[in-house]
Amino acid sequence: MTVYAAPGSPDAKITFKPRYENWIGGEWVKPVKGQYFEDISPVNGKPFAEVARGTAEDIELALDAAHRAAPAWGKTSATQRAAVLNKIADLIDANTELLALAETWDNGKAIRETLNADIPLAADHFRYFAAAIRAQEGSFAEMDGDMTAYHYHEPLGVVGQIIPWNFPILMAVWKLAPALAAGNAIVLKPAEQTPVSILVLIELIGDVLPPGVVNIVNGFGVEAGKPLASSPRIRKIAFTGETTTGRLILQYASANIIPATLELGGKSPNLFFADVADKDDAFYDKALEGFALFAFNQGEVCTAPSRALIEKPIYDQFLGAAVKRTALAVQGNPLDTETMVGAQASNDQLEKILSYIDIGKQEGAKLLLGGERADLGGDLSEGYYVQPTIFEGHNKMRLFQEEIFGPVLAVTSFDGYDDGIAIANDTLYGLGAGVWSRNGNVAYRAGRDIQAGRVWVNNYHAYPAGAAFGGYKSSGIGRENSRLALDHYQQTKNLLVSY
Numbered sequence: 446m447t448v449y450a451a452p453g454s455p456d457a458k459i460t461f462k463p464r465y466e467n468w469i470g471g472e473w474v475k476p477v478k479g480q481y482f483e484d485i486s487p488v489n490g491k492p493f494a495e496v497a498r499g500t501a502e503d504i505e506l507a508l509d510a511a512h513r514a515a516p517a518w519g520k521t522s523a524t525q526r527a528a529v530l531n532k533i534a535d536l537i538d539a540n541t542e543l544l545a546l547a548e549t550w551d552n553g554k555a556i557r558e559t560l561n562a563d564i565p566l567a568a569d570h571f572r573y574f575a576a577a578i579r580a581q582e583g584s585f586a587e588m589d590g591d592m593t594a595y596h597y598h599e600p601l602g603v604v605g606q607i608i609p610w611n612f613p614i615l616m617a618v619w620k621l622a623p624a625l626a627a628g629n630a631i632v633l634k635p636a637e638q639t640p641v642s643i644l645v646l647i648e649l650i651g652d653v654l655p656p657g658v659v660n661i662v663n664g665f666g667v668e669a670g671k672p673l674a675s676s677p678r679i680r681k682i683a684f685t686g687e688t689t690t691g692r693l694i695l696q697y698a699s700a701n702i703i704p705a706t707l708e709l710g711g712k713s714p715n716l717f718f719a720d721v722a723d724k725d726d727a728f729y730d731k732a733l734e735g736f737a738l739f740a741f742n743q744g745e746v747c748t749a750p751s752r753a754l755i756e757k758p759i760y761d762q763f764l765g766a767a768v769k770r771t772a773l774a775v776q777g778n779p780l781d782t783e784t785m786v787g788a789q790a791s792n793d794q795l796e797k798i799l800s801y802i803d804i805g806k807q808e809g810a811k812l813l814l815g816g817e818r819a820d821l822g823g824d825l826s827e828g829y830y831v832q833p834t835i836f837e838g839h840n841k842m843r844l845f846q847e848e849i850f851g852p853v854l855a856v857t858s859f860d861g862y863d864d865g866i867a868i869a870n871d872t873l874y875g876l877g878a879g880v881w882s883r884n885g886n887v888a889y890r891a892g893r894d895i896q897a898g899r900v901w902v903n904n905y906h907a908y909p910a911g912a913a914f915g916g917y918k919s920s921g922i923g924r925e926n927s928r929l930a931l932d933h934y935q936q937t938k939n940l941l942v943s944y
């Protein structure tokens with residue numbers, strides 16, 4: 446067990462700068478209007494750094510830098526770009542602890558996740574796209590009339606990227622790695638709640654990239670995000686965030702006729718078929734763990750399994766065991782490697798979650814676990830902690846239909862296969878889902894019948910770089926990860942050649 450010292454204390458392994466600027470053209474640049482905002486750590490509810498408050502003027506500077514850099518970067522070979530991406534991956538690997546501490550302090554998530562998942566995955570995504578771009582091939586086809594059609598992949602040019610606060614580094618990397626591999630220059634805006642960890646990352650890797658290839662402008666949604674997403678100077682906007690914001694992004698993009706990739710909200714069902722409880726074995730245990738994963742990352746996961754659907758014959762037995770399992774999840778100091786449930790990312794988010802707990806009580810859902818703000822005392826007493834909370838109810842309740850984005854689970858039963866699939870699909874969203882069954886046919890069929898871009902079958906919450914990720918229905922447009930992501934950052938050039 447390790448408890449990392451809090452930043453600012455004598456034994457701390459990370460020191461934040463008191464003030465972070467924007468990263469433009471390969472250097473730190475002060476915001477044109479000279480304004481800053483505070484980044485607050487959810488671990489203790491206290492500000493720890495000031496960050497440049499970017500506006501349209503800063504976005505223009507960043508776009509100038511990106512446009513200067515894009516032509517040369519776009520003409521580098523796939524091998525050259527792959528070498529840069531691999532170097533970035535090496536730097537991330539060599540600084541896992543530093544980046545994990547930055548992410549945990551900025552976002553509040555438990556260090557065991559950032560150390561073991563977020564940061565290693567970030568390195569792996571760079572390696573994956575380094576390999577994918579080298580392996581990508583064009584094509585040619587013989588046409589009638591002695592013509593040959595050659596198809597080439599070309600970068601789009603300058604692209605915009607807007608990031609949410611729940612996995613700041615990993616969400617940025619999901620966008621940066623394919624865009625860079627494909628040869629684009631980028632202007633990226635982090636979320637205003639969690640800008641610093643991305644700035645710690647760029648401090649580490651910034652010099653590996655030619656100046657202007659990656660630019661970071663901090664700031665708020667309307668002040669900095671909107672001028673970026675609505676700029677006629679970008680050839681694509683990639684956005685991860687709420688579905689309501691995604692609608693706006695699509696409107697901005699339509700004005701300039703550019704593509705938008707949207708990774709939006711979710712209300713993912715997690716189905717447990719009755720055969721799960723046929724034996725009290727390792728599979729049963731894994732399924733119970735899969736249930737408790739709604740609290741993973743404090744429930745601030747777009748694919749959080751926030752609706753558990755349990756088949757009627759095992760409802761009481763499985764739910765009883767699953768609630769007991771969830772109660773064992775250790776909530777505590779996010780800097781402690783034993784902690785499983787850390788802090789919510791912001792005070793706004795904390796209040797939103799608590800308001801949904803009230804809504805659940807008012808609409809008659811039965812509270813089975815938690816239901817309160819957690820006071821961890823001492824230095825953490827002002828941090829943003831919520832107890833993992835389980836409600837029992839039915840799928841028409843707001844608890845089951847609206848994205849809470851916290852450690853709040855809504856549980857109900859289903860009566861046979863068709864009912865299970867109908868409840869699973871009775872949602873606006875279609876991002877993630879889980880299916881648990883010992884019967885391969887049932888599991889496979891359910892995986893195909895659920896309307897979601899990612900269905901985990903007999904597992905949950907794995908995000909390998911090679912598996913396509915994205916939403917059905919109101920959960921988004923486009924895919925990240927896998928070689929499909931390259932398509933979203935490239936355009937096809939056809940040369941039709943006569944001999």
Ligand code: NAD
Pocket residue numbers: 607608609610611612616634635636637664665666667669670671674685686687688690691693694707708709710711746747748848850876916920921
């Ligand atoms: P959000 O939409 O409030 O903000 C996301 C980003 O958009 C922030 O950087 C914000 O500053 C910016 N923004 C806000 N208004 C804008 C505007 N008018 N124009 C341009 N930019 C604007 O979302 P959030 O609260 O930061 O993130 C949580 C949401 O993200 C949840 O709904 C979650 O499901 C979703 N999410 C989805 C995925 C996925 O892959 N599908 C992954 C992570 C998070």
